[in-house]
Amino acid sequence: MIHKQKTEKLSELEVIFTEPQHSFRWHEHDYPFELARWNHHPQFEIHLIRQGSGRFFAGDYIGHFDAGHLALIGPGLPHEWSIDLAPDERIVGRDVVLQFEGDSLLKLRETLPELGDLQRLFAQSRQGIEFSGATRRNGVELLEAIGQSHGLRRLWLFLSLLETLNEAPPQESHQLASLQYAPMLDCLTTERMRQVLDYIHRHLDEELRVSVIAQQLNMSEPSFSRFFKRTTGHTFVDMTRKLRVQRACRLLLQTRLSVADICFNVGYGNLSNFNRHFRYEMLATPSEYRKRLER
Incomplete structure (x- = not known):
């Protein structure tokens, strides 16, 4: 209970603004970038690395990433994708990030009960999940398409992306942080x-x-x-x-x-x-x- 209170209190560590006409935030950024560092926030995050390779941190997990790396990060889980760069080196458009409020989405189950299918995926994402194989390829395609879309098509692509990740076979879905990982962050x-x-x-x-x-x-x-x-x-x-x-x-x-x-x-x-x-x-x-x- 104490840890839960601590996590909720820290919801402003990275303040994420969603535009009024959108139900989720999609953006891309270069690297280095002021927010591309060890951070956490109360939103779910689907994160794509378009280019470059380096070290990936998710809680107590440390791994390697290459171009095309796709991960789902749950609320409150610290994370970072780090690359060793030469002085003044910059990777343009390295990251594509989609952030959304999972709780708000699940509250719609009263009128859209099918959304309850996402509960297992959201629970697993508390440890972080990285995807491979066809799930990764299809997920990357959908995530990129969202950035070029508007209105109902944008929402449909978002739900299609969640469905793709939710239906990932075990061999294409790898959980990251250990179950016992519980940082006390302030x-x-x-x-x-x-x-x-x-x-x-x-x-x-x-x-x-x-x-x-x-x-x-x-x-x-x-x-x-x-x-x-x-x-x-x-x-x-x-x-x-x-x-x-x-x-x-x-x-x-x-x-x-x-x-x-x-x-x-x-x-x-x-x-x-x-x-x-x-x-x-x-x-x-x-x-x-x-x-x-x-x-």
């Missing part, structure tokens, strides 16, 4: 996490020190460690390892840098440590992983 927490993630992204190729970020947040190291684990579901060390390995995976795929060069590029001081951490996350050495990609 405005201070959100600002602190923004600073932490910004620090990690900017210094991932260097030695990351808990003492430095704790000092920036005016916290003791033990207090910061407890805060970070409670908010993300990971220790600072675990999160750093996952992000470094994911950056290494991208470099193994997109460049011809040697494993040794990549090791130092992602912040490891020695190759054996890098290999051990990489195998822990990917169940393969960096060399094995690259060979698998080249087949």
